[in-house]
Amino acid sequence: MHRRIAAIFITALMIITTLYGGKSMALQIHSPAFGNGGPIPALYTCDGRDINPPLRFDGVDPAAKSLVLIVDDPDAPDPDAPKMTWVHWVLYNLPPDITALPEAVYGHGLPTGTREGINSWNRTRFGGPCPPIGRHRYFFKLYALDTILTFAAIPDKDAVMRAMRGHVLQEAVLTGTYRKQ
Helix, strand or coil: CHHHHHHHHHHHHHHHHHHCCCCCCCCEEEECCECCCEECCHHHCCCCCCCCCCEEEECCCCCCCEEEEEEEEEEECCCCCCCEEEEEEEEEEECCCCCEECCCCCHHHCCCCCEECECCCCCCCCCCCCCCCCEEEEEEEEEEECCCCCCCCCCEHHHHHHHHCCCEEEEEEEEEEEECC
16 A cells, blocks of 8 residues: 555656656745845945846746746835835746846846836836835745736736736745845
């Protein structure tokens, strides 16, 4: 009996490994520039070049049709008395087969098919951390979707989040912190 259960388990594991190409089934996002929960280097903030950090993606579900990346700060304006979530970057329709975004990427440098949404500065490119007071948390949220999103006009974060409802296959979060120098 135990041998049969073990054989079934091993067979199932082999099937899953084959289906997922040997990749982890959990979606992951990380950055070579900072560790999860660690400080974001000043280079990627308003104290530096105000460019996006490099990002890496792993474990995207093979059924995914697109990826969405949203970067926001729920601690605005003061982490001791937050009043809003400040949106730093909105990307949607990233190809599901990409494994990275280089630093300082925007516009025509983005992967083919990728679209930029409106952030809290009312622009369509990355805006780096620039907290007015205290150490803020920045959430780099990656979603794998079973669809490609379409909009009549350039969307903001809320419009993208509404369009994603019912289409999220996976999600992952990378958190960084920053205190203005």
